[in-house]
Amino acid sequence: MSAVQKNKSSFRNSFKFMRRASGSNDHCCVPQCSASSRYNSELIFHKFPKDSTLRAQWVHEIRRSAFTVTPHTKVCSRHFESHQIMKTDTNRRVLVSGSVPSLFEWNNYSTVQTRPGVWERCTRSTSPLPPEPVPTDENLPEELEQPVTVPMVVEHDYGASPTLCVNREVYEDMVRELEALREQLQSCHLQSFGLQRFSSSPEDIRYYTRFPSYRHLMAFWDLIEAATTKMVRVTRARKNYVASTITESPLTRPTKLLPIDELFLFLTYLSTGCTQRELGHRFNIHRTTVSRIIVTWANFLYSLLGSICIWMSPTAVKANLPQAFDGNYSDTNIILDCTELRCQTPSSLLLQSEVFSTYKSHCTFKAMVGMSP
Template sequence: MGKWDGCCVPGCGSTRTNSPNLSFYRLPEKPTRKQLWLRAIGKVCTSKLWKPSKTAKICSMHFINGTKSDTPGTSGYVPTIFEQIELEGDCKSRQKNDRTTVLKATTTTATVSQPETVSQPTVNPSVDDEIRSEMSRDDEDVPRSNGHDYLKTMEDTSTTVDFEEYVRLRVEMEEMKAEVEKLKKACLRLDNIKDNNDKFRFWTGFPNYGTFQALFEYLKPKAAGMKYWRGGATLDSEHYSYRYSMKPGQRRTLTLEEEFFAVMVRLRVGLLVKDIAARFLISESTFSRLFTSWINLMYQELKGMFELPSRKVAQEGKARCFNLFPEVYITVDCTELFTEKPSDLDTRKQLYSNYKHHETVKFLIGVSPSMAVIYCSPCYGGRASDKYITGASEDLLQSLKPGDSVMADKGFTVECELAELGVKLLVPDFKGVGRSQLTSAEVERSNGISKARVHVERIIGRIKRFHILDGQLKLSMSNSLEQIFVVCAYLVNFQTPVVRNDGVNGTQ
């Protein structure tokens, strides 16, 4: 307990000793309400600047009905009753110029009997002059008292009610502002996560906001003139990609960066369209259109960004595990994704995979010795073999030069086809018929191939961490499935390396 155990209001001498029947309240901890109390107390004019101590209290005499209330808008929420004190110095001079009339706190009601003369406390002449100035009213509409007490009482009561209503609304507004800020921070917004690398990696797959922004800045000029997908009507509408002309129709709800962010969240986390549309406060149809439009744009741009390079470029920054195979140009492998079972028998036959015993779609992935995805084939049904898909990938075969080597699993039986191009196929050795075991040289070579090829499987694993590819893919996605998978494959190149330069496996 401090040295002074009494009321902190200047001019009030109430203490627990001389006023045992009074209650004493500490200043509120909530900043908004505390400021209202300090404003009210600070208007009691003294010759010195008053500042509250940490243990400051105010007695119940300064509250209407003699008690504090914690309910906003009620009479006891803020102290409003203060005894007049003698004015000194500059305070007295300022008081003379104050246009505010001293308001007497009263609960008098109109009665026929003659009232008793009771000494009543008065409301401070400027309990909050700043607040009252905001509540200005037309003077012409206010009746003049002309010496009649009942009009004075009406004015006092009206002013008190207006002040209490203002206090209630002011507190409610501040609480709502605080709630809005709290909700903004809880919402999925780019500004809320861009400074947290772990959260940014979870929601987008990018290691940090800087990488995300670098790709966005590359795509931004193309996206600015992008025509949003509207099904078959897309090709019938006019392009509005001119720099100085605005597109007709409703303005964007999201900025281009927010649209790109929403698309990445859909790819990485696999949220349902209804869910992500609600998170970004747009309609499902709007998100579907912008998602399809962005996927088509990224499909074209990323394929162009990661065209099949020359062997010299492909070997730059190669992983240490490829030192034993300097002639390797690309490592290939196939991966499959489950799909729903179609009702059409011919389609079901094309999609059925004997290896997975399920309907699947299949892609061929090519990775350079530097662990970058440099090739992704079109989409095939699960029935297609690895050999068939490799032979159908003409753009990949045309990029191979005599003397190059292609590393693959032993399931790729394309040695003869590659030999015609002067290209060698590197696969792990197998014992075959008539031998009991591999030679030591074959074992060493096979181990080297396996150690290098396993990183392709790790990259495919990263592709499948884009959870839009989880589970059984819906047949309704068939028109955009290839674009989605290819985009996810090339986005892996923007993540941390699978293998560091020191040979240690990277993480993502």
């Protein structure tokens, strides 16, 4: 390595950009504004006012949707006019009471003072050109027709002036279109794929849920409804797999479906075998959300129903034992049988070897069923 290269490398290693000693870390919350107090000591960053009415005016002028104001949310001084900023006795710059920011990028405000170009700085002759003759209706040729005057709707900056210019015909057309869209939206809500849509049809309830009727389904829901508030939901983050003790509310619910509609989705998936994409289109949610709901409810019902003791006591079995079991089978407590349910072939070769059935010649889930005599 030469001496020049050594000097360059040592200079790069020794020189670093330093922050201002007294600089804060404030940023402007206005869109399209990248002002920061870290490297700009001339700007002043003002907090939002405590008055709710004045704060609402600030938020309206800034034009940010779903915006939450915090104690660290600030607006830089470049968005205020000069007469709105005054100096105190201690030479501190503060806002005048009732000031509202009004200088933004979208109303063609720029803090950069550009230098006039060469064409503006050069002197030119001021001799006027001869005026062109103004054409009249008599001077126009017969084959040329007069152009039809079409009114133009100029774009209006609604934040700069309180005066609005509204075209009545366009306004009435937009109102009619809005009413039509509202009726269409209401009809879509009425035709949404949910449990309430099929509550009056026992055939549909049996098809989609395998419950005998809507009354049986609601009886089952009344038993598990209290436990759904402590449900452990499956999410993308591994840390969220841990049980949470936070009570679920409409504000903290991860999906827009109600818990009973999530149960209806899970039962429909088991009963009809619909794909997750099809269920996503029916319930108007994403396919990934459908997958998480299915896994969540499978784990929830397995844990909840698996903790219930369903075995009859030996005394109850002997008291209700049929006469066909008298004699050699009088001590029978349970009758066992096995069954297989066909399942999807897993991608793992190890899992394929565990779930493959030579009897069915396909991958199946093996289950042992017990029934009291």
